Amino acid sequence: xxxxNAAILLMIYTLVLFYINGFQFDQLGQLIISFTIAFLFIKAxxxxxxxxxxxxxxxRTSVILVGFLINLYGIKIAQLNVMKAVPSALxxxxxxxxxxxxxxxxxxxxxxxxxxxKLPNFDLEDRFHNPINTSSxxxxxNIFMFYRGNWCPLCMAQIKEIAGQYQxxxxxxVTMNLISPQPHHFTVGLAKKFDVNFNFLVDVDNNAxxxxxxFHKNGLPAGxxxxxxxxxxxxxxxxxxxxxxxxxxxxLTDNYRVRPEPExxxxxxxxxxxxx
Numbered sequence: 157x158x159x160x161n162a163a164i165l166l167m168i169y170t171l172v173l174f175y176i177n178g179f180q181f182d183q184l185g186q187l188i189i190s191f192t193i194a195f196l197f198i199k200a201x202x203x204x205x206x207x208x209x210x211x212x213x214x215x216r217t218s219v220i221l222v223g224f225l226i227n228l229y230g231i232k233i234a235q236l237n238v239m240k241a242v243p244s245a246l247x248x249x250x251x252x253x254x255x256x257x258x259x260x261x262x263x264x265x266x267x268x269x270x271x272x273x274k275l276p277n278f279d280l281e282d283r284f285h286n287p288i289n290t291s292s293x294x295x296x297x298n299i300f301m302f303y304r305g306n307w308c309p310l311c312m313a314q315i316k317e318i319a320g321q322y323q324x325x326x327x328x329x330v331t332m333n334l335i336s337p338q339p340h341h342f343t344v345g346l347a348k349k350f351d352v353n354f355n356f357l358v359d360v361d362n363n364a365x366x367x368x369x370x371f372h373k374n375g376l377p378a379g380x381x382x383x384x385x386x387x388x389x390x391x392x393x394x395x396x397x398x399x400x401x402x403x404x405x406x407x408l409t410d411n412y413r414v415r416p417e418p419e420x421x422x423x424x425x426x427x428x429x430x431x432x
Contacts, residue, residue, distance in 0.1 A: 157377050157378055157379040157380070158378065158379070159193075159250050159254065160193070160194070160197045162246075162247065162250070163189075163190045163193040163194040163197070163247060164190075164194045164198070166186065166189075166190040166243055166247065167187065167190035167191050167194045170183050170186045170187045170190060171187065174187070180230055180234065181226055181227075181229055181230025181233065181234070182226075182227050182228075182229075182230030182231045182234060182236060182240060182241075183230070184223075184226055184227075184230065185222075185223045185224060185225070185226030185227025185228070185229070185230055185244060186223070186227050186243060186244050187223075188219065188220070188222065188223030188226065189220050189223040189224060189227070189244050189247050189248060189251075190247060192216055192219050192220050192223065193220065193247060193251060196216060197309075200309040200310065200313070201309045204309055204312045204313045204316055205313055205316070206309065206310065206313050207310060207313035207314040207316075207317050207415060207417075208310065208314070208413060208414060208415040208417070209310075209413040209414070210413075210414075211411050211413070211414050212255060212256070213255050213413075217251065217252075217255060220247075220248060220251050221248070223244070224244050224245070224248045227241060227244040228241055228244075259411055259412055259413050260410055260411050261372070261391055261409075261410050261411070261412070262410060263410060264391070264408040264409070264410050265408075266368070266369050266370075266406070268367075268368055268369055269368060269369070269370070269393070269395055269403060269406040269408060270403065270406065271403050271404065271405065271406060272402065272403065273402070273403050274400075274401050274402055274403070275290070275300075275395060275397050275401050275402075275403050276367060276368070277289055277290050277291045278290055278363070278364040278367050278368070279363065279364065280335060280357040280358060280359055280360075280364060281340070281357065281358045281360055282355070282356070282357055282358070283340055283343040283344045283347055283356050283357070283358065284340075284344075285340060288355075288357065290401075293331055293333070293401075294399065294400065294401050295399050296329055296330065296331050296399050297328070297329065297330045297331070297396070297397065297398050297399055297404075297425060297428065298330065298331045298332075298333060298396070298397045298401075299325070299330055299331070299332050299333065299394065299395070299396050299421060300333045300335060300393075300394065300395040300396075300397070301314075301315070301318070301332070301333065301334050301335065301393075301394050302335050302336070302359070302364075302365065302370060302390045302391070302392065302393040302394070302395075303315065303334060303335070303336050303390070303392060304336065304372075304375065304376075304389045304390060304392060304412075305336050305337070305338035305342065305376075305385055305389060306336075306338060306342045306345065306346055307338075307376075307377075307380050307383065307385055308412075310392075310412065310413060310415065311336075311392065314415055315334060315346070315350065316350070317417075317418060318332065318418055319350040319352045319354070321418045322352045322353065322354070324418075324422060325421075326353070328422070328425045328426070328429065330425060331355065332352075332353075332354040332355065333354070333355040333357055334346070334354055334355065334356050334357065335357045335358075335359050335364065335390075336357075336358065336359065336390070337358070337359045337360070337361070337362045337365065337386065337388070337389055337390055338358070338385060338386075339358075339384055339385070339386075340358050342384075342385075343356050343357070343358050344356075359390065362388055362389070362390060365390040365391075368393075370390055370391045370393045370408070371388065371390060371391075372388065372389050372390055372391045373388050374387055374388060375387075375388060375389040375390070375391070376388070376389050391408070391409075391412070392409055392412050392415060393406070393407065393408055393409075394406070394407040394415075394416060394421075395407075396421060396424050396425065398428055398432075404424050404425075404428055405420075405421070405424040407420075
């Protein structure tokens with residue numbers, strides 16, 4: 157959040173400088189960097205229509221690099237103090253850290269969530285605090301989507317995308333289970349927002365995430381605790397099982413920005429239907 161706020165503030169500050177001082181190359185470069193970063197996050201957080209990105213965001217990274225070079229060029233030709241490059245340099249480095257470190261979980265392997273294995277039973281609660289064990293889901297194919305919370309724009313966009321395909325899921329007789337460790341009232345709000353025949357479930361204290369090996373300690377971005385979310389969360393994970401609880405597909409992404417599309421689910425489910 158601090159990184160996003162810094163980009164937005166620098167963008168506004170640079171626009172004010174443009175208005176006061178007119179065109180300058182160093183300010184143009186600074187604006188390119190701050191706008192590119194701010195626009196990506198503002199768009200994701202307000203429109204909820206970006207469910208995934210490429211792993212390395214090469215286009216935006218290239219634009220930001222060009223902006224940084226323009227900033228340095230402007231400082232050189234105007235013979236300004238090199239310290240003028242510090243805001244742009246900090247954003248550029250911050251961007252590289254976000255893309256190549258912060259949004260990555262490292263290699264994720266699981267003997268539990270392995271295709272062909274039985275998905276262990278685990279306890280959840282529905283949005284009204286009623287206890288549910290996943291053994292009650294047997295008898296139908298299931299999709300289990302573990303998402304970080306309503307605060308996560310990519311998670312919300314992915315849920316929106318899947319909700320838009322609910323008829324395709326119903327046609328295949330699939331039970332869709334959306335699971336998050338967030339407080340119940342956030343899940344209630346999410347269920348009201350989409351109003352589809354999905355199971356909106358809560359993983360209290362991340363107990364299921366810990367059992368399945370997808371727990372993310374201290375995974376909440378700084379500042380989100382003030383909104384009522386817990387510091388610990390879950391790594392985005394999708395598991396598809398057949399009616400006996402055998403895992404047909406498991407996406408354990410190593411980058412929270414890289415997620416499967418609904419078409420992937422349908423291919424897995426359609427293949428299973430053909431084989432049964």
